[in-house]
Amino acid sequence: MHPLSSLSRRHFLALGAGSLLSRPALPASPDPWAAAFARQQAHHPWLSGYQNAPLHGYGPLAISLPATWPKQVSGTLYRNGPALHQFAGQRYHHWFDGDGMVHRFHIANGTLHCHARFVETAKLTAERAAGKRLRAGFGTYYPGPPTRHPDDLNSANISVLWHNQKLFALWEAGSPYEIDPGTLATKGRHRWQDGHYLPFTAHPKVDENGHLWAIGYSNVGPNRLFLYHIGPTGDLRQQHTLAVDNLPPVHDFVLTKDFLVIPLPPLSFNPATAAETAYIDSHIWQGDKATRILIVDRADFSKTKIVETDPWWVFHYAGGWQDADGTIRLQAIQYPNTDIIYGPLRDVMRGHATASKPGDALPVEITISPGGKVNGTAMADLVGEFPVRPEASATGRYNDFCVLTAKLQDQRPQFTGIARIDLNNGVADRFEFGNQVSVEEHLWLPGKRGAPGWLIGIIFITNNSIPPCVCSMPETSAMARGRGLSCHILSLWDCMVVSFESYIP
Ligand SMILES: [Fe+2]
Numbered sequence: 399m400h401p402l403s404s405l406s407r408r409h410f411l412a413l414g415a416g417s418l419l420s421r422p423a424l425p426a427s428p429d430p431w432a433a434a435f436a437r438q439q440a441h442h443p444w445l446s447g448y449q450n451a452p453l454h455g456y457g458p459l460a461i462s463l464p465a466t467w468p469k470q471v472s473g474t475l476y477r478n479g480p481a482l483h484q485f486a487g488q489r490y491h492h493w494f495d496g497d498g499m500v501h502r503f504h505i506a507n508g509t510l511h512c513h514a515r516f517v518e519t520a521k522l523t524a525e526r527a528a529g530k531r532l533r534a535g536f537g538t539y540y541p542g543p544p545t546r547h548p549d550d551l552n553s554a555n556i557s558v559l560w561h562n563q564k565l566f567a568l569w570e571a572g573s574p575y576e577i578d579p580g581t582l583a584t585k586g587r588h589r590w591q592d593g594h595y596l597p598f599t600a601h602p603k604v605d606e607n608g609h610l611w612a613i614g615y616s617n618v619g620p621n622r623l624f625l626y627h628i629g630p631t632g633d634l635r636q637q638h639t640l641a642v643d644n645l646p647p648v649h650d651f652v653l654t655k656d657f658l659v660i661p662l663p664p665l666s667f668n669p670a671t672a673a674e675t676a677y678i679d680s681h682i683w684q685g686d687k688a689t690r691i692l693i694v695d696r697a698d699f700s701k702t703k704i705v706e707t708d709p710w711w712v713f714h715y716a717g718g719w720q721d722a723d724g725t726i727r728l729q730a731i732q733y734p735n736t737d738i739i740y741g742p743l744r745d746v747m748r749g750h751a752t753a754s755k756p757g758d759a760l761p762v763e764i765t766i767s768p769g770g771k772v773n774g775t776a777m778a779d780l781v782g783e784f785p786v787r788p789e790a791s792a793t794g795r796y797n798d799f800c801v802l803t804a805k806l807q808d809q810r811p812q813f814t815g816i817a818r819i820d821l822n823n824g825v826a827d828r829f830e831f832g833n834q835v836s837v838e839e840h841l842w843l844p845g846k847r848g849a850p851g852w853l854i855g856i857i858f859i860t861n862n863s864i865p866p867c868v869c870s871m872p873e874t875s876a877m878a879r880g881r882g883l884s885c886h887i888l889s890l891w892d893c894m895v896v897s898f899e900s901y902i903p
Contacts, residue, residue, distance in 0.1 A: 431748040432489040438749025443860045444812060445749055447836050451481035451499055453526075455582075457513030461888070463505070468886060471852055471898050474579075475503040475841070478567050480555040482516065483747065486530040492537025492678070493743045493811075497522045498555030500567050500582050501856075503896055510888060510896075517554040517567045517575050518584035536570065537744060539676040548572040548597050548616065549587065551677065556600035561610050562632040564588075570649065571597040571615055590634045596624050601714070603653040605792045609635070611653050611696070613660060617667045618677075621645035623692075625658065625699045638699035642692070646681070652718040652728050655793050658694040659718060659726060659766075663711045665736055683736050685709050691766060693726070707764075707772035711736050716785035716799040717792075724768035729799060729821070731783050732762045732774065742811035752811065759783050761801060761819055778819045778826040781805070784839035788851070797821055800853060802837050803828055812836040816853065816899065829899060834860045840899075853899045857887070 439445045480496025483489060490496055501514040516522060525532050533542045533550055545551060552572030559566040559574065566574035566588060573595040576585040589595050597614030604610050608630035616622045623645060627636040646665040651658055664687035672680040688706035695701035711733040718728035734757050742752045761777040782801030798820045802813035814837060815830040831837060840855030886898045 429484075429487055429489045431491055432484055432487075434748040434750075435489060436749075438751070442749065442751050444834075444836055445746070445751075446860060447812070447858050448483055448493070448746060450484055451514070451516075453482070453516065455499065455513065455515040456501070458511065459513065460509055460511045463508050463510055463888070466886070467508070468852070468898065471843075471854065471886075472505045474505070475501075475854060475896075476558045476560070476565060476579075477501040477503075477838070477856060478517075478555065478558045479838070480553070481514075482522070485525065488531045488540070489747060490535055490538045491744060491747055492535065492676070493746055494537050494555075494570075494678070495535030495553065496555060497553050498567055498569070500558060500565075500577055502579075502582055513582065515582040515584075517577065519552055519554050519575060520549060520587075521552060534676055537676050537678045537739075539674065539679070545618075545677075547595070549595060559602055559610075561602075561604060561608075561628070562630065564632070568598065568600040568602075570600055570647065574598050590626065590628050590632065591637050598624075598626070599648070599651070601650045602626075603651075603792060605653065611658060613648060613651050613658065615645055615648045617645040617647070618669075618672065621667075623648070623660070625694060627696070627699075636699055640692075640694075640699075640702065644687075647678070650712070650714050652715045653696075653793055654718055654720045654726060656696055656720060657726065658696060658699075659728060660692040660694065661712060661728075661764075662690040662692055663736075664689060664709050665711070678739060681736075685735060691772065693766070703770075705766055705770040705772055707774070710734060710774070714783065714785055716801075717787040717796065719793060719795045726766040728764040728766075729777070729785065729787070730762055730764060731785055731801065732760050732764075733758050738811075746811050759804070761785070763821070777821065778817070778824050780817055780826055780828070782817060782819075783813065786840060786842045788842050800840060800842060802839065803830075813838075816840060831857060836860070840897075855897060857895055857897050859895060 478498055478500045480493060481499035482497040498517040499514050500517060502512060504511045521533060531540055534540050536551055549572045552569045554567040554569050554575045556570060557568045559568055565577045565579040567577050568574050573587040573589060576588045578585060587595055597616050599613045602610055602612035610628040612626040614624035621642050623640040623642045625638045629635050644666045646663050648660060651660040664684040665681050666684055668680050668682050687709060689709050691705050693703050712730045714731055716729040718726060720726055738758055745752050759781045761782050762774050763777055765773045781804045785799050785801045787796050787799045798818055800816060800818050803815040803817045804813045814833060814835055815828050816837060817826045817828045819826045836858040838856045840853040843852040843854055888896045
């Protein structure tokens, strides 16, 4: 088990999935998507996870932890996700678009303190002042002023970063927003380099020595990939800009001992449709083209090579490493194409209940030989997303990782369970919460050698079936007993709870 002192705040930092928050804050509107969403809620109660959070945020709230609460779990957890999906009569038409809300959960001395606030982005601030949406979103088109800078669309809604004692709310391809770690007040946009605010990924990596490695992209106009190495004290060590033809949106990458490994699936920007469509709709999947894998030398960003493989799409990588013979191994959740972006993740905003297709969201291992040959191997027979690896080493080998799991027959683009996949044999231990629960991305907290560690995260319970302030073993966890898993759940506002599951590594 962890000694209390070893669980630093950094251990608790989460890279967020979407926040699924209840309680509508705005009246119904004539928007056909809003009306369709409202109609479907009667049939699909889990859609309440796609309603608005209140504009003033949540909390503060303090609750006493039960006596059974695991003493080793303390510190601060930050989460981020889209939480304002509808505003002034307009409903966003994509799950990716909702304005970002950051949550803070602080556990100390037997008490959980928590609150949440919207990130006061330039976009949201202007729209609240105007009383209406002014600009398009990442996946929603509104007529309005042209987009001059990625930050025009920046909703700071994807993840959080803790680095150099600073907290940032991150978006897909805009500037990080610095957030006060105590109050969650928005301090403003941040840049590590002089000059322009440059795009910065939602999934940067912090290595074993506290160095921050990141990418950023811009594929509207000149195609540019931005690379960052930032020292432990926030000093910019290296920044380089690469020109890359047909640059796709690049959501994630892998950091190994020597490289930044940046796969580039064949999703190409189409300027012909950009003027009258949302950003993500101005792209074409080119299934007859290769996925390119860009390999960048960590010591010198100008040293690169590219290998090619079959076309596939990946949102998230659990991580990867280099074998002794130079083979690079990446663990990922893979899709045959980008249909999920334009289907389930959009349609849920009008209440359509569609699930992933067979073949989507498969855990795979991708190997790149020293000679540049790429192979992909399925690792486990399940549908998963939001993979997380142990934090013990940012670039070294690991033996298993965790994913959220879904059941295809559920006909909903959400997750109801958690699985741990053993990389050595592909065996997956699954923990199902049940159909009333939607699970968000969890974070893996390490245990000492041979001792249990912890998964920590947020789950959303549709019917508020767990009373406030309980710490209990849910019925559905029976299947996990005997596998070293136990579950502790705290109920908070409305239907949102924080859960912790222990596991035997
Ligand atoms: Fe992500």
